Amino acid sequence: MHTDLVAALDIGGTKIAGALVDGHGRIQARAQRATPAREDGDTVMRAVEAVLGELAASPLWGRVTAVGIGSAGPVDASAGTVSPVNVPGWRGYPLVRRVRHAAGDLPVELIGDGVAITAAEHWQGAARGHDNALCMVVSTGVGGGLVLSGRLHPGPTGNAGHIGHISVDLDGDPCPCGARGCVERIASGPNIARRALDAGWRPGPDGDTSAAAVAAAARLGDPVAVASFERAAQALAAGIAATATLVEIDIAVIGGGVGKAGDVLFAPLRKALAGYATLSFVQRLAVVPAQMGTDAGLVGAAAAALTRTADATPARV
Template identity: 50%
Template sequence: MTDLVLALDFGGTKIAAALVDPVGTVVRTARVPTPADPWDAVVSLVSSVVEDVPVVGVGIASAGPVDTVAGTVSPINVPSWQAFPLRASMAALFPGVPVELAGDGVCMALGEHRHGAGRGSTHMVGLVVSTGVGGGLVLDGRPFGGRTGNAGHIGHVVVEADGEPCSCGGRGCVETVAGGPRMVAWARQAGWRAPDDADAALLAAAALAGEEIPLEAFDRAGQAVGMAIAGAAAVCDLDVAVIGGGVAQAGELLFEPVRRALKAHAGLSFLEGIEVRAAELGGAAGLVGAAALVR
């Protein structure tokens, strides 16, 4: 095995690492739950993946906020890692090779752009609709992180002016409507009777069975996502939106209202051709995109 990049995908609930070849194929991978103090787990994980294989670079996708200028990460769900120097720490483990860092949303978008559903696009947004709603931008064929590396947080575009409080500190964000747990909570409040451990997958099953309240929950979520895409498209002149994540596994339950909202809200002539595509790389998108940072 030659010309491989080590990719690290660091999140609040899991850490994944992989060796990725030049065409975006994951050659070897492993993952562990994220502990309270994660560095030792990161070292052990990457060591088990790399073993004695030389790597030509290291790409890091991290939950944010990130600071790509300083090379630090401050994941919201990992209190012990506030302004943690992740890029420098990884560089110390792998001296002599380039080490690149970006937010996990940017890496998901880049992975899908280079090797997944975003192929052929020049200006795209990638979204992960799951427990939360994350996102990233690829503009003019290149990952775009903005001033600090945090551009593309489409889950925190406001779609309800007087909406529910969000974990980010704002109100009415896309995530408060389209995040899986928020969808379930809204459905319960609307009268949906479900087990205590009901999740977005059960909500989707109920919607597919024709239950009115779950159908409305997915309609609300898709409308919110579509409105956010319309706004991002107007600002960034996008041609493609790629949507993945657990909630997106519901297929047309989510995608149909997304497209309907885009038709209603993306009225400018240059937005008429924007495409909505289902992500292709699944959970590997962040790793593939992290590797692409180095390529």
Template identity: 45%
Template sequence: MSDALALAVDLGGTKVESALVDAEGTVVSGSRFREPTGPELSSDELASAVRSAILASLTTLGDPGRLIGVGIGSAGPITESLGLVSPLNLPAWRDYPLKALAEETVPGVPATLRMDGLCIALAEHWVGAAQGYANVMGMIVSTGIGGGLILHGNTVSGPTGNAGHIGHVEVAGFDDPCKCGGIGCVEAIASGPNTARWARAQGWTGETGEDLATSYRNGDEIAIAAVERSGRAIGQAIASATALVDLEVVAIGGGFSQVSPDLFDHIRAAIARRAEFGFVTKVTVVPSGLSSDGPLVGAAALVHRAETVS
């Protein structure tokens, strides 16, 4: 149906959002709602937040016959086949049945659950910076770092649903401990909160990624070093991923990806060090072609672009 709508849900470590998205990848005006999440919330409180966001979006639906599916993008890890989520930054939810919760909240409408990074890849491939490419990685650089893969035009999620989880690829030359148990994971180094944490350890007096961006613009030497360090780690991870699966383009969104345009220069410089491997250095790294609607557009693509979802 040309007027069909998907209900998109994006669950992350600080918020859950819900919106209606049309078949062109546009978020329907007035349908977007947000509820806070966070590591301090209980399981019931997280479930209530998800329900509240979904129900608020549904109040704007009008004709219920237009709703053809629910698409859910969740921070990982997930268990795709069972519809379970265990977001690293939401400890109250381990193997939580998020897909079932959505289907109970929107009875009679099928739900599809995938990792949020894969949804970002879908969004970029559909209406963003990766249009026209068949081998794509989408990345989120924000509170955490996530990723997802499209290879030969189709999503790749693996047997559990966690393929493309680049935030937990370890990069050489770093020893930052990660909540997953690894050492030197790119999320532990280059996410917004962890970049700010490293800067504070060097004597910087700010608190947040937004503060760091301000300090960077003002020429603060520690902030400049922190952004360079994060860009180098992200670039090393992308170079390794490209060596593994021969990517053409990587589109990066998320709040901390906007800390400075220089972040992308540092990412590209780290990739360029693989000078003898043209199939690695060919990869194009670009900012997201989407607004902050990207995660919701990607969740909706699970419904509207179901033919590309493996």
């Protein structure tokens, strides 16, 4: 990617982060606002416009060639709209049109947050050098994205690779998405904690009932905590193996809060994967932790904008 400068937005239910990012993935300026997630859609948009306004005040803004957006989903890149589950004021919200207007008619590229993190890990992180990769975010939910034949593969609406809603337990618990036994329903942080609590795990004196607290207990050998992580690992392994079998990825990268659990997650995950990824062309599949950290969404949104600029494709919407 050349040394162009792009603006990047990482939009979630808690914060709206913005940055100016160069062609080497380096952040040159930042801005951030809290997401007024319980307010109406235009109030949320004003927070986005405030972030863009702060970036536009930078002396570097004149070099910006495009804007990349990684947004909580669902997104519809073909329509330029977003309907984030955790921002109820935005349903079919015309984010691309509004951002383009706020950014002085620069071209705008929209992708989902899982796809953005995938773009970052492939460009600068753990999937660098791999032409076929799955990157996952395992935290409050489970999202993901794909790199196929060396290129980001967002799909027509920007949601391809959404591994959290592959069903891995045909008779499993109902998932809020409407299906049963989804990877997310078993492997997300809140579900790991819920399962441990239901099975009799009790938090320490601090009362922390998060998945991180369950991970700490598992590291100390608590059998209920260990079992909850093993069940999450099994669900992740089944979803990863299904994806690898379908599209021939050779690496799966796992980020997000649950991905930080270390061996408590990765040891049973690699063991379970060996039992699911059995065909010859998926047996060498590597599973590794993400490297990009909290700036992954911004760097990935920038990568999408830079790639679009390099392709010189006309604006989608």
